[in-house]
Structure formats: structure tokens, C-alpha cells
Amino acid sequence: MSLDTRRTEPWLERLTAHEARQRLEHERGTRLTQLQAIDETGQAATEPLLSAQKDTIKRVLKEIDAAFTRLQDGSYGICRGCSTAIPVERLEILPYTRHCVPCQRDAA
Numbered sequence: 455m456s457l458d459t460r461r462t463e464p465w466l467e468r469l470t471a472h473e474a475r476q477r478l479e480h481e482r483g484t485r486l487t488q489l490q491a492i493d494e495t496g497q498a499a500t501e502p503l504l505s506a507q508k509d510t511i512k513r514v515l516k517e518i519d520a521a522f523t524r525l526q527d528g529s530y531g532i533c534r535g536c537s538t539a540i541p542v543e544r545l546e547i548l549p550y551t552r553h554c555v556p557c558q559r560d561a562a
Contacts, residue, residue, distance in 0.1 A: 469545050474525055477549035482518050485511050514550070521550035533557050 524530040535557025
């Protein structure tokens with residue numbers, strides 16, 4: 455099944471709150487490890503590539519925190535663009551995403 459396919463019965467395949475929390479915690483841990491590795495290189499944080507990498511990682515960490523909030527308020531897994539369920543396959547790849555693929559394309 456393509457990530458573009460909108461489900462007609464989204465409740466049949468959804469991540470449980472526990473599964474979503476585990477995936478988000480894993481993503482958070484991975485990003486924190488990446489930040490630590492950058493800091494341990496001993497290179498100046500003002501170097502453009504390292505600075506850009508750190509900024510990207512920090513942005514993703516904010517997105518992960520926002521996904522935890524959506525998980526708590528019950529809106530996790532619902533597309534912000536079209537209000538349909540985000541396919542479980544997409545959430546497995548990007549557990550912090552706010553949009554289904556078609557709406558992400560429209561937002562880009």
C-alpha cells in the first residue's frame with residue numbers, strides 16, 4: 455500500500471499510544487545522541503555544517519515534543535491538513551509527523 459493512499463477505515467490500523475510513545479522516545483534518544491556526538495567532535499559550533507545539523511536536530515526535537523503533546527490530547531496520528539488518520543506506515547517512519555503525505559506535499 456502506498457503512503458499516498460487514504461484509508462477508508464483508519465481505525466483498523468493505528469499505532470497504540472504505547473507503540474507511539476516508544477517510537478517517539480526512540481527518536482528523541484537518537485537525536486540527543488546525535489547532538490552529543492556533534493558536541494564531542496570538538497569542532498567549533500559556529501562551523502556552518504555543524505551549526506546547520508544542530509539546528510535541524512533541535513527542530514526535530516521540538517517536533518517530537520509536540521507529538522508527545524498530541525499523544526496526550528488525543529490528536530496524535532490525525533493529519534493537521536485534512537483531519538484524516540495518518541497511515542500507520544508513515545507514523546512508523548516519521549512518528550512525529552503532523553501531516554499525511556498529500557498534505558505534506560501541499561505544505562512544502
